[in-house]
């Protein structure tokens with residue numbers, strides 16, 4: 001519990017720092033992109049070479065913008081647009097994108113729970129998060145393997161949740177993403193959510209994928225846990241809060257189900 005507390009305090013501090021930097025960077029990038037756009041229009045079609053330089057600069061600025069977006073997501077300073085979501089629809093809706101991203105050697109399997117509760121979250125961000133996790137899973141399986149995405153209703157009562165998981169009691173929609181890859185040792189798991197922590201080659205990893213996952217899940221009122229076994233594989237579990245309207249609907253249903261005349 002102490003370790004969990006220390007971890008969350010660290011994430012708070014790093015989040016504030018990176019959030020401030022990312023915010024300023026975003027503003028500077030807006031100036032750069034805006035000026036380049038104007039220059040591009042001025043150039044017209046005559047100067048093809050100059051246009052190529054401007055395009056290259058715009059592309060670089062676009063990559064930088066993606067990075068700052070991920071940092072803002074980590075520091076929970078990204079505006080979210082939550083809506084009522086059914087993960088059992090969102091996940092299959094991504095299958096084409098996922099299969100494409102996984103390549104030919106990784107099989108995709110989905111296990112969707114019947115009667116899954118709905119959750120309340122930003123659709124684009126959740127799709128980004130699932131994609132980040134799928135790409136990490138693929139990178140962990142260079143020889144191929146299986147990626148499993150599973151949904152489940154989870155109700156934690158007080159004792160179990162507090163003692164075993166550090167997830168507050170409540171009703172959650174669980175999205176679990178598992179791979180059969182290389183796994184992570186405990187010392188890597190401990191750092192995995194840190195922004196810029198990566199074990200990948202320069203140019204291959206930014207160390208921002210899991211930071212973005214962490215920030216999004218926290219901002220959505222959820223929790224994220226990593227379970228991993230070296231040489232066996234990794235499961236990342238995302239617990240998103242159950243959409244409370246479901247409870248109201250269920251209550252109305254049970255009242256309506258009462259026998260008449262009682």
Ligand code: ADP
Nearest residue numbers: 136137140198199200205206207208209210234
């Ligand atoms: P990046 O993917 O750019 O390195 P992430 O924040 O997504 O950044 O991941 C941080 C590190 O955590 C990775 O470099 C890798 O060492 C480890 N990691 C993440 N996901 C997995 C996974 N599914 N299996 C094994 N290691 C992983």
